[in-house]
Amino acid sequence: MSRPPNRKILLGVTGGIAAYKACDLVRRLRDRNFDVRVVMTASAREFVTPLTFQALSSNPVHCALLDERAEAGMGHIELARWADLVLVAPATANLLARLAHGFADDLLATLCLATTAPLVLAPAMNQQMWQAPATRENVRTLRDRGVEMLGPAQGDQACGEVGPGRMLEPEAIAVRIESRFRGGALEGVKVLVTAGPTREALDPVRYLTNHSSGKMGYAVAAAAAEEGALVSLVSGPTALPAPSGVDRVDVTSAEEMHAQVMARAARCDIFVAVAAVADYRPAHRAEQKIKKGDGPGALDAALDLVRTPDIVAGVAALADRPFTVGFAAETESVEAHARDKLERKGLDMIAANRVGLPDRGFASGCNALSVLWRDGGRREFPLASKAELARSLVGLVAERYRAEHPA
Numbered sequence: 001m002s003r004p005p006n007r008k009i010l011l012g013v014t015g016g017i018a019a020y021k022a023c024d025l026v027r028r029l030r031d032r033n034f035d036v037r038v039v040m041t042a043s044a045r046e047f048v049t050p051l052t053f054q055a056l057s058s059n060p061v062h063c064a065l066l067d068e069r070a071e072a073g074m075g076h077i078e079l080a081r082w083a084d085l086v087l088v089a090p091a092t093a094n095l096l097a098r099l100a101h102g103f104a105d106d107l108l109a110t111l112c113l114a115t116t117a118p119l120v121l122a123p124a125m126n127q128q129m130w131q132a133p134a135t136r137e138n139v140r141t142l143r144d145r146g147v148e149m150l151g152p153a154q155g156d157q158a159c160g161e162v163g164p165g166r167m168l169e170p171e172a173i174a175v176r177i178e179s180r181f182r183g184g185a186l187e188g189v190k191v192l193v194t195a196g197p198t199r200e201a202l203d204p205v206r207y208l209t210n211h212s213s214g215k216m217g218y219a220v221a222a223a224a225a226e227e228g229a230l231v232s233l234v235s236g237p238t239a240l241p242a243p244s245g246v247d248r249v250d251v252t253s254a255e256e257m258h259a260q261v262m263a264r265a266a267r268c269d270i271f272v273a274v275a276a277v278a279d280y281r282p283a284h285r286a287e288q289k290i291k292k293g294d295g296p297g298a299l300d301a302a303l304d305l306v307r308t309p310d311i312v313a314g315v316a317a318l319a320d321r322p323f324t325v326g327f328a329a330e331t332e333s334v335e336a337h338a339r340d341k342l343e344r345k346g347l348d349m350i351a352a353n354r355v356g357l358p359d360r361g362f363a364s365g366c367n368a369l370s371v372l373w374r375d376g377g378r379r380e381f382p383l384a385s386k387a388e389l390a391r392s393l394v395g396l397v398a399e400r401y402r403a404e405h406p407a
């Protein structure tokens with residue numbers, strides 16, 4: 001059977017312990033009928049042998065930039081032209097730095113520079129290295145150039161630490177690569193989502209918050225990623241893992257969420273505000289735990305509240321604003337309150353949900369939405385799992401966004 005065209009993946013493997021997972025990735029890509037050629041750096045060969053990748057990919061493995069035999073067959077420029085997509089998994093901090101600065105000091109870096117194919121990186125490194133300012137800067141530079149970052153995931157690391165830095169699982173990477181080739185409704189569109197609650201500290205021990213679990217917002221982020229969007233998720237404290245292929249930024253308070261959203265909003269195409277942001281925070285955060293013995297006066301003072309910034313209204317007011325979607329959590333007169341918020345906050349669309357019922361809204365696995373948009377349009381999405389609802393909502397958002405931004 002002949003292979004469908006445009007399914008050629010050049011897989012770069014760099015030297016990290018996650019290199020062993022790249023073997024499984026080759027198998028999963030081949031299961032999806034991709035033609036895979038593997039390029040290994042010198043340090044990757046310390047972890048896995050080229051023979052393993054040769055056997056799994058059924059293609060010769062490329063290792064050296066200046067290899068007479070390779071140049072006589074498929075040389076580095078031909079290899080760069082051959083690929084429909086260049087994927088590097090795992091991508092170490094060293095590789096990110098070399099790519100950000102345009103190095104061409106080995107075969108893989110040279111190919112990344114020489115190719116016109118899309119570049120997708122699945123970073124894997126120690127969590128401290130991922131969070132180091134130099135790596136953050138390199139990632140920002142690469143993203144600004146259109147490079148897609150898949151992950152990293154949070155969790156236990158081979159070095160014994162816990163945090164962001166694990167390579168995404170091979171299946172999640174293969175799903176994302178497949179969806180890029182399939183072409184989703186939001187292919188290449190930059191989507192920013194907020195999710196979860198915020199916590200507003202009274203003192204080092206106590207805070208004000210709400211019942212949001214983050215499930216609805218995470219489902220929206222996952223559904224947008226499934227449709228090919230490049231998704232950033234600014235999340236309040238939740239117990240949920242980041243959805244595959246989504247770049248998650250953790251925050252605690254409304255002010256932190258506001259800062260992280262405003263830093264990204266002008267660069268995104270669609271903003272979906274699902275977070276249950278606290279409307280008020282304590283005017284003063286006590287440095288020390290407020291003692292019960294300090295009397296009611298101390299607690300009254302701590303409960304002196306001030307408004308938090310309205311994040312979604314702030315984004316909608318930007319001169320170069322993204323398509324802006326709000327949520328409305330209401331206990332009564334759901335549609336009337338939602339329409340009022342749509343207009344008052346200057347939104348393009350609002351998804352209203354009833355809260356305070358046991359089978360939907362906060363923390364439940366299910367929900368129902370009434371979606372309203374500016375020219376008087378409306379659509380009902382009846383009670384369903386949050387994952388299903390999020391797919392329906394994202395489909396509608398894509399439809400309305402495309403209507404306003406024809407390709």
Ligand code: PMT
Nearest residue numbers: 212213214215216273276277311312326327328329362363
């Ligand atoms: O997280 P789950 O447990 O899955 O629950 C889902 C949910 C009920 C939290 C979700 O479906 C939902 O309704 N999210 C919006 C909650 C909310 O704060 O609604 P609101 O009506 O108070 O706010 C209206 C809009 O303004 C929202 O888009 C909100 O994100 C935004 N907002 C509110 C206050 C503020 N300071 N800044 C904001 O951006």
